[in-house]
Amino acid sequence: MPLSRKNPPYDVTALPRRASADSAGSGARGHAPRWQPTRAGVLNVWRYYDEVFTFHRGRLLLRGPNGTGKSKALEVLLPFLFDASLRPHRLSTFGGSERTMHWNLMGEGATGLTRVGYVWLEFRTGQEQGEGPDGGGDAWFTVGARLQAGERTTSVTADFFTTRRRIGAPGGFDLVNDAGRPLTRAALAQALAGHGEVHASASEYRDTVRQTLFPGLNEQRYDALITALLQLRTPKLSQRLDPSLLSELLSRALPPLDQGEISELADGFERLDRRREHLSRLEDEVRAAQALGARQRAYAQRVLRLAPAVISATTEMDNRTRAARESEEAHRAAVEEQGRAEAEHAEAEALAEELASRIEGLTESDAYRQGRDLDRLRQQAATPAGTRGSGGPRRARPVKRPARTPCVRRGPRRRPTPRRRRSAAPRATPGRSPGAPE
Numbered sequence: 417m418p419l420s421r422k423n424p425p426y427d428v429t430a431l432p433r434r435a436s437a438d439s440a441g442s443g444a445r446g447h448a449p450r451w452q453p454t455r456a457g458v459l460n461v462w463r464y465y466d467e468v469f470t471f472h473r474g475r476l477l478l479r480g481p482n483g484t485g486k487s488k489a490l491e492v493l494l495p496f497l498f499d500a501s502l503r504p505h506r507l508s509t510f511g512g513s514e515r516t517m518h519w520n521l522m523g524e525g526a527t528g529l530t531r532v533g534y535v536w537l538e539f540r541t542g543q544e545q546g547e548g549p550d551g552g553g554d555a556w557f558t559v560g561a562r563l564q565a566g567e568r569t570t571s572v573t574a575d576f577f578t579t580r581r582r583i584g585a586p587g588g589f590d591l592v593n594d595a596g597r598p599l600t601r602a603a604l605a606q607a608l609a610g611h612g613e614v615h616a617s618a619s620e621y622r623d624t625v626r627q628t629l630f631p632g633l634n635e636q637r638y639d640a641l642i643t644a645l646l647q648l649r650t651p652k653l654s655q656r657l658d659p660s661l662l663s664e665l666l667s668r669a670l671p672p673l674d675q676g677e678i679s680e681l682a683d684g685f686e687r688l689d690r691r692r693e694h695l696s697r698l699e700d701e702v703r704a705a706q707a708l709g710a711r712q713r714a715y716a717q718r719v720l721r722l723a724p725a726v727i728s729a730t731t732e733m734d735n736r737t738r739a740a741r742e743s744e745e746a747h748r749a750a751v752e753e754q755g756r757a758e759a760e761h762a763e764a765e766a767l768a769e770e771l772a773s774r775i776e777g778l779t780e781s782d783a784y785r786q787g788r789d790l791d792r793l794r795q796q797a798a799t800p801a802g803t804r805g806s807g808g809p810r811r812a813r814p815v816k817r818p819a820r821t822p823c824v825r826r827g828p829r830r831r832p833t834p835r836r837r838r839s840a841a842p843r844a845t846p847g848r849s850p851g852a853p854e
Contacts, residue, residue, distance in 0.1 A: 449541045449542060450541060451539040451540070451541045451557060451628075451629050452471070452473070452474035452539060452540060452541065453471045453474055453476070453537060453538065453539055454470070454471050454474075454538050454539065454540045455468055455469065455470055455471065455537075455538040455583075456468070456469040456471070456476070456489075456493050456535075456536065456537045456538065457469070457534070457535070457536045457537075457538075457560075457583060457584070457591075458489065458492055458493070458533075458534075458535050459533055459534040459535070459536075459591055459592070459598060460531065460532065460533035460534065460598055461492055461520055461521060461533035461534075461535060461563065462485065462488050462492070462520045462521075462523070462524060463485060463488075463524055464485065464488075464489075466592075468584065469489070487509045488520070490509055490649050491507050491508060491509060491515070491520070492507075492517075492520060492535045493535055493537060494537070494645060494649070495642045495645040495646060495649075496535070496561075497535065497536070497537050497559050497560065497561065497625075498622075498625060498641075498642055498645070499622075499642050500561070500574070500576055500618035500619075500621050500622050501618070502516075502517050502572055502574060504516045504517075506646065507520075509649055509650065510650075516570075516572075517563065517565070517572045517574075518565045518569075518570050518571065518572050521533055521563060521564075521565040521572065522565050522566075522567060529566060529567045529568070530564065530565065530566045530567070531564070531565055531566075532562065532563065532564045532597075532598040532600075533562075533563045533564075533598065534560060534561070534562055534563070534591045534598060535560060535561055535563070536558055536559065536560030536561075536583055536591075537558070537559050537560065538556065538557075538558045538582060538583065539556070539557045539558070539559075539629060540554050540555065540556055540557075541554065541555050541557075542554035542555060555580070556580060556581070556582055557578070557579075557580060557628055557629070558578065558579050558580075558581065558582065558583060558612075559576075559577075559578050559621075559625055560576070560577055560578075560583075561574050561575065561576045561577070562574070562575040562576075562577070562598070562599075562601060562604060562614075574618070575601050575604070575614055575615075576614070576615050576618060576621035577604060577608060577612060577613065577614045577615065577621075578612055578613065578615070578621065578624050578625065578628070579608050579611050579612025579613075580611050580612060581608070581611045581612065589607045589608075591604075601614065622638075626638045634674075636674065644666070647666070
C-alpha cells in the first residue's frame with residue numbers, strides 16, 4: 417500500500433539556539449568531534465506511516481497528549497537501534513512484555529497479511545554544523561532496521577543496516593520504491609552498495625555501531641550505556657523523582673568493573689598494605705633507635721664523669737705494660753744465659769770425666785808402677801844405715817797407693833775458671849812420674 421505523509425498528532429518545538437560554542441564539532445572545551453543525532457524516521461510502523469523527527473543540536477523534545485505515540489517513538493528508535501534486541505521488556509518503556517515488535521507492526525494501523533517497516537537514526541559530526549541540512553565538511557552516519565512481520569506468525573524478521581548516505585536527502589536514497597512501497601531486502605542492499613551494508617547478524621551490526629559512534633567503549637561499557645538509556649527513558653521519571661530510585665537506576669546502569677581494573681585496584685591495596693607494614697617496621701626501628709640513643713647518651717655522660725680516673729688508669733696500665741715488657745725481655749735474656757751456662761757446665765763435666773779417665777789410665781799403667789817402685793828404692797837408699805834394725809835389714813814398708821776416687825757426676829755447678837782448671841790439673845815434676853808421692 418502506498419504510504420502518505422500525515423500531520424503528526426503532536427507539536428515539535430524548536431529549542432532556542434545557543435552560542436556557537438555548543439556546536440557539535442570540536443566544542444569549546446577542546447574535545448574531539450563527536451557524533452550527534454540530527455534526524456530520526458519511522459516508516460510504516462504502528463500508526464507512523466512516514467514520519468521524520470528533526471533534532472536541534474542533538475536534542476529532541478516530543479510534546480503531546482497521552483496516546484499520541486511519544487513513548488512508542490522511543491520504543492522503536494532508542495535504544496532499539498543501539499541494542500538491536502527484539503525482546504519485549506527491552507522495547508517497552510514500562511518494562512512489560514505485552515507490546516511486542518510484532519504487535520507494533522501487525523497491531524494498530526496494519527492492513528494486509530504482511531507488513532514491512534523501517535526505523536532509522538541519522539548522526540552527523542564535523543568541525544562546524546551549518547544551518548542547512550548539508551552542512552559543509554560534515555560526515556554522516558545512518559543506522560536503521562528493516563522490520564517484516566506476517567499475520568500467520570508471531571516472529572519479526574529484522575535486517576539491520578548502516579550507511580554513510582542520508583535517507584530522503586539530496587544525494588541520498590529513499591526507503592520506498594517508485595510505487596511508494598517499502599524496499600525489499602535485496603533492493604535495500606542494492607541501494608546501499610558501495611556506501612553501506614546490510615549486516616548478516618545483530619551482533620555484527622552492534623559492533624559496527626559501537627566502533628563508529630562510541631570508539632572508546634568496549635562491549636562491556638557499551639552494554640552499560642544501553643542499560644542506562646533503558647532506565648532513564650522510564651515514563652514520568654521527573655514527576656515521581658525519588659533520589660533513592662534515581663540512585664538505584666543509575667547504579668544499575670554503571671558499567672561492571674573490568675577484571676584488569678579490579679586486579680589493578682587489588683594490587684594497589686596490596687601495595688598500600690605492604691607500605692603500611694613497612695612504615696610500621698620503620699616506626700618500631702625508630703623507637704628502638706631512640707631507646708638505644710638514650711642509653712648511649714647516659715653511658716657517655718657517665719664516661720665523661722669518670723674520664724679523669726679512666727685516663728689515670730690508662731696511664732698506669734701503660735706503665736705496667738711497659739714494665740711487663742721489660743721484665744719479659746730480661747727474663748728472656750736470663751733464660752738464654754742459663755742455657756749458655758748449662759751448655760758450659762755440660763762441657764766441663766765432659767772434660768772432667770775425660771781427665772778422670774786419663775788419670776785412671778795413667779795410674780794403672782806399667783810406667784806409673786815402675787815410677788812408684790823407683791820412688792821406694794830412693795827412699796830406702798836415702799835412709800841412714802843406723803836407723804835400720806840391728807837384727808838385720810829392715811823390711812821396706814809398703815807404700816800406700818793413693819785411693820782411687822770414683823768419678824761421680826754431681827748436680828749443675830759453675831764452670832771452673834781457667835785458673836782453677838790449671839790448679840786442678842796434675843803438675844809433672846821433673847824426674848818424677850805423674851802421681852808419684854814425694
